Amino acid sequence: MTSLKNLESFTCPLPLRDYRNIVMGHGGGGKLSHDLVQHLFAPLFDNPLLAPLNDQAVFAVNGARLAFTTDSFVVKPIFFPGGNIGDLAVNGTVNDLAMSGATPLYVSAAYILEEGFSLDDLTRVTVSLAKAARRAGVQVATGDTKVVEEGHGDGVYINTAGIGLVPEGVNIGAANARPGDAVILSGAIGLHGIAILSQREGLKFDSEIVSDCAPLYDLVAQMLQVTRDIHTLRDPTRGGMASTLNEIAEAARVGIEIEERAIPVPKDVAAACEMLGLDPLYVANEGKLVAFVPSELASAVLEKMQSHPLGREAAIIGRVVAEHPGMVIARTSIGGTRVVDMMVGEQLPRIC
């Protein structure tokens, strides 16, 4: 543990010193966010629950293993095709719990409201939040409301925290991925990020691109029925698949190889990405997960996922290797290979 003396003499470490102020990229879920957590927060909060940098902490209380997580939601626009900040605030948090295999039980909801924000909009957001909680099987057990002056917020920000119960025999974490594991993706990528972007930038496509925002616990529960030996689960939100896979490769000190052609990308998402110069691997999702499972269990888990409405397009997209630890390599559509790096910086509007 860091002693109090050390805390007082703590100075901003490299590579954070390159920035004297927070820039948008520090919240983008890519390299800058990662550096901020790893070099500033983690060393100062220094404890074994935080250290693995999973999306949730898992600890035992009187014999029960609990998962605990928190997330803040600052999405702009507040209303987007397929959802709004209210259901996003529940789904984001219950998904972080579900990625440990936990059954979500309770969430909190803390609102930061801007002076002048419409009560009608607040009602719409809260109705969605309540419905999403019911759908996910959680109760909003506590909450808070604060109001800030006009110009000091974007209408509404919501923070949620959540508690869930981890079943016995389940031990899921980013560091548990092992060479030989199959990498399974639960469905098509890029929908949430492009839905937000197209709404915000006024882009039009053949059909409206709708966010995939959804609670994933039920899908995870089905997967756990096949086996409790799921090594790693993550929902690739900000920073997209690329950043999530890099985090796992780093945490488990393994290499990951993916087959680009195996990754489902909806036609409209692909077209939007072409137009905007984005790589779908870096675009956010809010209702997808990647699972790392021992290869001999992969087809059974995949089959179960495909029978669930949120996993219909699930596919095995790659495997874990012992070579090039910490690095993600993609085999491209023409048969070449490339490095898939963590997202650098941020050029997109806020997406969650």
Added chain:
Amino acid sequence: MQNVDQFRDEKKVRVVLDELARVLTRDWTLMEICGGQTHSIMRYGLDQLLPRQIELVHGPGCPVCVTPLELIDKALVIAARPEVIFTSFGDMLRVPGSTTDLFQVKAHGGDVRIVYSPLDSLQIAREHPDKQIVFFGIGFETTAPANGMAVYQAAREELKNWSMLVSHVRVPPAMSAILEAPENRVRGFLAAGHVCAVMGYWEYEPLAAKYKVPIVVTGFEPLDLANGILAAVRQLEQGRAEVENAYPRAVRREGNQPAQKIIADVFEVCDRKWRGIGEIPESGWRLREAFRAFDAEHRFQVSDLRVSESPQCISGLILQGRKKPNECAAFGKACTPTRPLGATMVSSEGACAAYYRYGRRIGQ
């Protein structure tokens, strides 16, 4: 998307590469002009699939990379002014000036906004009559027509609060400069398909004749690039040096004439300094006298700037195809996309960024 997918098909690319292997008898060094092509080559790993005898060197066709440091420093000073809303394509925001970048200016309270089109910048000007809106007008022949159109519209609407910081550059004079350099190794060019979609390729015919180099108009998908390389090698092996169009689905010899007319109406040719390379005669465009009122350099008199490049950065040699990014001592160590020393590590079209992002190999 089906249309694009056929140009990313392994079997089709393989057929072209097999033919390439068949016609090839010796080593050849080719340059792809455009940074977009460099990225595509690295993104799809095409470089790994080419016969060893083919060396691709990466050209100066990255507008963000060649924008002179003096102008970036000017942009930073203008963007920090309280009355200014500074609008730019996203790529420019992270390009390092002498001491800072536009992201940092934004973090310190400057109003810096990403736009997807110069016309969006005009719209901001209409909505904020009390502010001065500046658009960072950079790019090659590809962005010039839209930027020219924005100036034209601003003039027609008599917008008093909009101006453009201009750093337009032209490809053909840069190709001459590369070919004139005593250490030049380039034997053939893949010309930038999108530049040619605007300008056509008649401009390149005197170059091919004078310097005896094949110039093949080439697209950006892996199959386009493979076809461009095959066409250039075939010419070299047969001792020909012609301008050839390997991107006929987008390019005609005469180009897009209405777009050329807008450029000619709004801009005039000028000498232009290229970052890392130096001044190249007649390689730029500036606003004509009639539109000078919309030139941000005139509107905001910024002087007394002292520019300083990183002494470690070799982006000039990289932009001329004389060095590869991984031959730089700072590459991936002192210089990364989060801590770039030079613009080639920043832009989505920069060669160093392409090498870093896609090409780092195990052990590097």
